[in-house]
Amino acid sequence: MAATATLAGIGPASADPYAGFYNPPSGFDARPGSLIRSAPSYAAVIPFTGANIDARTTTVMYASTGARNRPTAVTGSVLVPRTPWAGRGERPVVVVGSGTIGAGDQCAPSRLLRYGQAYEEMAIGALLANGYAVALTDYEGLGTPGDHPYLNRRSLGTSMLDMARVARNPKFGVSSKAPVALWGYSEGGFAAGSAAELAGTYAPELPIFAAFAGAPAPDLADLARLGDGSLLGGGVGWVVNGFIAAYPEHRAKFLAAFNPLGRSVLRDVNSYCVFDVMRMLPFVPTTFYTKDGRPIAAHLRKEPWLTAVNDQRLGGVAPRMPVLVSQNRGDDVVDPRGTDRMVRSWRAKGADVTVETMHLPVLLPGTFLGHGVGLVSELEALRWLNAKAAALPKN
Numbered sequence: 001m002a003a004t005a006t007l008a009g010i011g012p013a014s015a016d017p018y019a020g021f022y023n024p025p026s027g028f029d030a031r032p033g034s035l036i037r038s039a040p041s042y043a044a045v046i047p048f049t050g051a052n053i054d055a056r057t058t059t060v061m062y063a064s065t066g067a068r069n070r071p072t073a074v075t076g077s078v079l080v081p082r083t084p085w086a087g088r089g090e091r092p093v094v095v096v097g098s099g100t101i102g103a104g105d106q107c108a109p110s111r112l113l114r115y116g117q118a119y120e121e122m123a124i125g126a127l128l129a130n131g132y133a134v135a136l137t138d139y140e141g142l143g144t145p146g147d148h149p150y151l152n153r154r155s156l157g158t159s160m161l162d163m164a165r166v167a168r169n170p171k172f173g174v175s176s177k178a179p180v181a182l183w184g185y186s187e188g189g190f191a192a193g194s195a196a197e198l199a200g201t202y203a204p205e206l207p208i209f210a211a212f213a214g215a216p217a218p219d220l221a222d223l224a225r226l227g228d229g230s231l232l233g234g235g236v237g238w239v240v241n242g243f244i245a246a247y248p249e250h251r252a253k254f255l256a257a258f259n260p261l262g263r264s265v266l267r268d269v270n271s272y273c274v275f276d277v278m279r280m281l282p283f284v285p286t287t288f289y290t291k292d293g294r295p296i297a298a299h300l301r302k303e304p305w306l307t308a309v310n311d312q313r314l315g316g317v318a319p320r321m322p323v324l325v326s327q328n329r330g331d332d333v334v335d336p337r338g339t340d341r342m343v344r345s346w347r348a349k350g351a352d353v354t355v356e357t358m359h360l361p362v363l364l365p366g367t368f369l370g371h372g373v374g375l376v377s378e379l380e381a382l383r384w385l386n387a388k389a390a391a392l393p394k395n
Contacts, residue, residue, distance in 0.1 A: 021059060022075055022143045029063060030071035030328075032158065033165025036061040038172070043079060047109070053121075054129050055079040056173050056347035059110050062166040063204075065158040066140050067149035067246035074159050075144055076137040076166075080173035081128045090175040092209070093133040094385070095164045096120050097156065098141050099189030101142070102273035103238050108143030113265055115317050123183065123378055130386060132181075133174045135167035139191070147256070147270060148366075150238035151187060151220060153312045155246070157194030161203040179392055181385060182211035185326075185375055186334070189216035191304045191340070196319035211319060212381040212386040214326040215334040215374050218314035218342040222335035226299040229285035230366035232275045236286055236296055237269035243308045250304040262289030280303045283366060294304040314343035319348035324384045326356040326377035330363075332370035356380050359382035 019188050021039055028036045031232040038060045044055040058078045066072035078093075085091035098109045099119050102148060105111075112118040124134050140155045141148035149155040164180045184192035193213040199206060216323070217223050227233060240258075258266065269277055283286075286296040300309050323346070327339040346353050356377050 001020035010062045015181065016092045016106070017110070018059065018114070019358055021061065022105065022108070024061065024073035024144060028073065032063055032065055033162040034063040035166050035169065036063060041077065041110070041114065041120070043077070043113040043121070045221045047115045047117075053079065053125060053128065058112070058172050059167055060172075061074070061144075063298055064140065064162040067152045067156070067242070068156040069154065070315065072140055072146070073144050074136060074138060074140055074162065075309060075339055076163050077113055077130060077226055078167045078172045078174065079136070080135045081131060082135070083131065085131045087131060087389055088394050090178045091131060091133055091150040092181055092392070093135050093164065093167050093174050094127050094183050095160050095167070095179045095189035096124065096127075096134055096136045096138065096158055097139070099184070099186035099188050100232075100274055101146045101148065102276070103142070103241065103269060104271045104273055105143050107273040108138040111143060112136050120188070124380055129185070129395075130382065131186070131221055133167065133178065135163045135217060137163040141245070145376050146242055149245045150242040151217065151223075151312060151313070152242050152246050154198070156187070156191035158202060159193050160195035161199060161206065164206055164208070165203065168230065180208045181207050181388070182208065183381070183385075184212070185378065186217065186240070186371065189213040189306070190218065190376060192216070192315045193218065193323075196321060196323055197314065197317040200317070200320045208321045209392060210385055211321055211323045212326070212385065214381065215331055215371060216325065216339065216342070217334045218337070219338040219346060220309045220312055221297065221300050222338040223333070224300055226333055226335055228295055228297060229283055231278050231282050231368055232274070233282065233284055233286065234269055234280045236289070237266045240266055243271055247304060249306055253304055257290055257292075257296075259281070259289065262291075265289055275328060294295055296342070307341050315345035318346055318351040320353070322352040323387060324354045324356060324381055326358070326374065328358040328360050328370060328374035328377075330359065330361045330370045331374055332362050332365045333368055
């Protein structure tokens with residue numbers, strides 16, 4: 001049965017007064033980064049009280065390129081502080097990718113911002129306080145029709161880059177010449193890393209001066225192994241549904257790996273936010289979901305799973321901008337060795353990569369605490385970003 005509770009406990013997406021905004025028109029300018037529509041909005045600090053983040057906030061819908069390399073409509077939010085930019089040149093815009101938030105339309109970050117429930121609100125507040133404009137993408141299929149291709153390199157990367165394109169608009173209070181930075185942790189770190197890799201060919205005109213990728217989960221094979229039987233173990237459904245969305249020709253083969261319980265998980269998680277999945281069969285190993293009783297990680301070693309995993313792996317293309325990668329060695333979700341491989345590959349290809357390593361302990365493995373505490377790296381990321389912004393040209 002589909003969930004009606006959300007992260008914020010605000011009911012289904014249809015109850016949102018902005019619900020109609022998320023339905024794309026029958027025809028729109030499909031050029032990547034084209035603005036489809038926009039509406040004034042707000043980002044709540046305390047829901048239903050009028051206590052909002054002090055920024056000019058706009059909800060936007062824009063054209064992007066989906067997981068199947070086809071035009072799609074994506075939504076997001078642009079937030080601009082009301083204080084003037086005190087740095088060099090134009091006020092930069094930082095494109096933020098959310099960490100894992102779910103797959104239901106009610107989980108879209110632009111929706112949750114209005115209820116003070118967006119994961120990234122602390123990072124957004126810090127970035128705004130430092131004078132940056134912030135552009136927060138909802139990603140493909142979150143809020144808008146269709147499935148969210150969870151941890152899909154093309155989909156998340158293009159959603160980030162086209163968010164940068166659409167945000168650089170005086171209509172929203174951002175200069176069309178604004179320099180751009182990328183920012184994200186967890187799924188957001190994967191999105192930022194994907195965008196950093198794709199930028200040179202997909203959006204070469206964007207003046208991207210920095211990218212922060214925190215705990216970026218660069219290899220789904222590692223994630224399948226560490227996440228198996230964890231508090232968020234049911235999230236395997238998001239990965240598989242993402243594969244089906246990106247490779248529909250292999251739908252039958254993907255589904256054939258699962259027993260009736262597994263198929264029910266795949267069906268249900270498409271309407272769940274992250275905390276709904278935590279309540280659904282927590283700490284259940286994927287051997288309970290598969291038809292042959294093998295863990296899902298074993299299936300990923302054979303086709304068509306193998307190609308799907310390899311297509312999403314980060315490290316194959318060198319980012320052209322400086323990148324800060326953060327990783328907690330005690331992360332209980334993202335394998336630090338996978339992040340190491342990505343960094344080594346980027347550096348071998350000539351990328352400028354700075355690594356921030358933390359040695360925070362694994363606290364109750366499988367509970368995501370070892371992953372969550374790595375968010376403290378955003379403090380260093382902000383200092384690093386400020387130093388990169390200070391070196392921007394005056395004009």
